[in-house]
Amino acid sequence: MQPTGLNAKTATMNLTGSRSATTTAGHEKRPELPESIRARVANHPCFSEDAHHHYARIHVAVAPACNIQCHYCNRKYDCSNESRPGVVSELLTPAQAVRKVLAVAEAIPQLSVVGIAGPGDALANPERTFETFRLLREQAPDLRLCVSTNGLALPEWVDELAGDQVEHVTITLNAIDPEIGARIYPWIFWRHRRVRGRRAAEILIEQQLLGLERLVARGALVKVNSVLIPGVNDAHLPEVSRAIRERGAFLHNIMPLIARPEHGTFFGLMGQREPSETELGALRERCAGDMRLMSHCRQCRADAVGLLGEDRGAEFSLERIEQLEIDPVAAMARRAEARAAIEAERARARSAPTVVSVPLSALLTKPRAQAPEPPVRRLAVASRDGRLVDEHFGAVTEFWIYAISAQGASFIERRPIDRYCSGEASCGAGEERLARTLRALADCEAVLCARIGFAPWGALEAAGILPSGEHALEPVESALAAVYAELNAAASGAQAAAALSA
Amino acid sequence: MALRITASCVNCWACAPLCPSDAIRAARPHFQIDPGRCSECAGDYEEAQCASICPIEGAILDACGVPLNPPGSLTGIPPERLAAARAEIQAR
Ligand code: SF4
Ligand code: SF4
Numbered sequence: 001m002q003p004t005g006l007n008a009k010t011a012t013m014n015l016t017g018s019r020s021a022t023t024t025a026g027h028e029k030r031p032e033l034p035e036s037i038r039a040r041v042a043n044h045p046c047f048s049e050d051a052h053h054h055y056a057r058i059h060v061a062v063a064p065a066c067n068i069q070c071h072y073c074n075r076k077y078d079c080s081n082e083s084r085p086g087v088v089s090e091l092l093t094p095a096q097a098v099r100k101v102l103a104v105a106e107a108i109p110q111l112s113v114v115g116i117a118g119p120g121d122a123l124a125n126p127e128r129t130f131e132t133f134r135l136l137r138e139q140a141p142d143l144r145l146c147v148s149t150n151g152l153a154l155p156e157w158v159d160e161l162a163g164d165q166v167e168h169v170t171i172t173l174n175a176i177d178p179e180i181g182a183r184i185y186p187w188i189f190w191r192h193r194r195v196r197g198r199r200a201a202e203i204l205i206e207q208q209l210l211g212l213e214r215l216v217a218r219g220a221l222v223k224v225n226s227v228l229i230p231g232v233n234d235a236h237l238p239e240v241s242r243a244i245r246e247r248g249a250f251l252h253n254i255m256p257l258i259a260r261p262e263h264g265t266f267f268g269l270m271g272q273r274e275p276s277e278t279e280l281g282a283l284r285e286r287c288a289g290d291m292r293l294m295s296h297c298r299q300c301r302a303d304a305v306g307l308l309g310e311d312r313g314a315e316f317s318l319e320r321i322e323q324l325e326i327d328p329v330a331a332m333a334r335r336a337e338a339r340a341a342i343e344a345e346r347a348r349a350r351s352a353p354t355v356v357s358v359p360l361s362a363l364l365t366k367p368r369a370q371a372p373e374p375p376v377r378r379l380a381v382a383s384r385d386g387r388l389v390d391e392h393f394g395a396v397t398e399f400w401i402y403a404i405s406a407q408g409a410s411f412i413e414r415r416p417i418d419r420y421c422s423g424e425a426s427c428g429a430g431e432e433r434l435a436r437t438l439r440a441l442a443d444c445e446a447v448l449c450a451r452i453g454f455a456p457w458g459a460l461e462a463a464g465i466l467p468s469g470e471h472a473l474e475p476v477e478s479a480l481a482a483v484y485a486e487l488n489a490a491a492s493g494a495q496a497a498a499a500l501s502a
Numbered sequence: 503m504a505l506r507i508t509a510s511c512v513n514c515w516a517c518a519p520l521c522p523s524d525a526i527r528a529a530r531p532h533f534q535i536d537p538g539r540c541s542e543c544a545g546d547y548e549e550a551q552c553a554s555i556c557p558i559e560g561a562i563l564d565a566c567g568v569p570l571n572p573p574g575s576l577t578g579i580p581p582e583r584l585a586a587a588r589a590e591i592q593a594r
Contacts, residue, residue, distance in 0.1 A: 065516035075557040076512055120514060186578045189555040192547050261587045269579050269587050
């Protein structure tokens with residue numbers, strides 16, 4: 001049954017040979033997304049930086065089985081990394097899943113996407129996955145469908161996915177070199193056998209790339225997720241990025257490895273370290289085609305409900321949804337209204353001035369003649385919506401991160417402080433919120449917030465990060481400019497002092 | 503002759519659809535193999551299908567009660583390391 005069109009040897013040769021070399025230059029240019037793709041991701045909360053403020057998605061946990069083992073996953077708690085199936089609370093039958101979707105869609109008319117991502121692998125449970133999609137197509141045809149998969153079974157299901165109009169597929173692909181793959185996947189289940197070692201990685205990679213090509217040929221939007229594992233695939237990921245872009249993936253999302261001993265995973269127990277924010281940021285910059293699309297990923301739980309980062313799963317337990325009365329037709333009409341309202345609001349916001357690129361030259365003190373250009377600095381802002389510095393440091397769940405140079409400020413990402421911890425099962429025992437925040441801000445030179453407590457102030461200073469509460473309720477752009485100027489002045493002051501004492 | 507599922511099964515469903523003898527039941531608290539039906543896959547596959555996909559070490563035993571996937575065989579984590587880490591975490 002399995003197609004054998006692409007064998008691993010030719011795949012490897014292509015990837016390391018002239019094909020990748022010729023695309024390197026093009027890749028550096030970071031091409032903008034084509035208009036056709038932009039339109040299709042425009043209201044997808046997982047793919048579009050802007051859409052995730054407005055639209056909601058739900059993942060339904062209908063797929064328990066998995067057909068591979070990853071070293072960052074412990075099936076006793078389910079997978080703890082990609083798509084975090086780990087913390088799925090209830091396994092649903094397809095019928096229950098559809099009921100849950102209808103209940104949620106009725107309560108949250110902004111719902112636009114339904115995904116299947118686990119707790120195992122969507123395509124290792126084809127009956128359950130496709131039954132769920134079929135029922136959803138019948139009962140809520142306006143919702144968009146997506147799946148996440150490790151890709152092993154993908155090639156054989158491409159036609160089925162296209163038939164159900166599953167528009168978005170995410171493949172977790174951590175390596176295209178089987179030697180590296182063998183350090184990430186101890187085994188796969190393939191054609192009725194457990195296959196191990198290099199051969200297992202070879203088959204998996206071959207299937208992943210073949211699946212990607214077939215999906216793209218059928219017009220699906222394909223995103224690739226890679227888990228950044230320091231010392232294993234960090235140096236290799238730019239090559240992965242090129243290979244998947246050549247095959248038509250529209251987005252490469254690089255996620256930090258989550259590995260603690262208490263997770264019971266191979267990496268967690270064997271002392272494999274997690275990447276720092278700085279490493280993650282540097283690699284994302286090297287691999288990104290469009291930073292704005294990828295960097296807001298929350299590594300949500302497989303049964304997450306609601307707007308990204310805002311988990312309302314508990315409101316829709318099985319017991320509760322069984323009791324709800326749902327009128328699917330009326331609910332669909334309300335969703336259409338909600339969408340129209342959201343689009344009107346987004347159009348209005350688009351015509352308003354944005355903070356993404358602000359010329360700062362006007363706000364900066366004129367540099368003296370021959371003074372060297374001040375460096376690019378990263379600053380974090382505690383803000384509700386990116387317009388004003390209006391959040392209390394202690395209340396922040398995510399920071400707005402900007403890179404500032406003399407040319408202006410550019411928005412990098414909304415960075416959740418709990419990126420390394422978004423569920424009890426994955427939360428390191430006793431790890432303090434403040435320590436996590438400091439780790440999340442390691443690459444920033446200052447934090448702007450509306451208010452900040454005494455203890456975090458001291459901790460930030462000790463960590464070499466300037467806390468700033470002076471610009472409370474000011475617009476983000478002018479506050480950034482002021483703090484940037486302050487940092488530059490401090491740096492040149494320090495230089496002058498050093499020159500004096502020398 | 504039949505295989506058996508132990509309490510370490512995590513009810514992941516991977517094995518059940520693969521069984522050529524329809525011998526695996528999604529029972530509680532964990533999945534079970536009907537010893538009257540299990541053929542150990544003889545005549546159908548070279549390797550017992552349930553034990554070839556099961557991700558949990560020690561969850562499936564052969565007819566003599568020996569784990570088909572002994573500690574360390576699936577995760578690559580040496581059992582001593584696992585024990586040491588457990589002790590370490592409990593002592594925190
Ligand atoms: S050994 Fe084969 S026949 Fe027996 S339960 Fe497992 S899969 Fe079924
Ligand atoms: S594959 Fe193993 S863990 Fe999963 S249900 Fe079967 S026996 Fe249980």
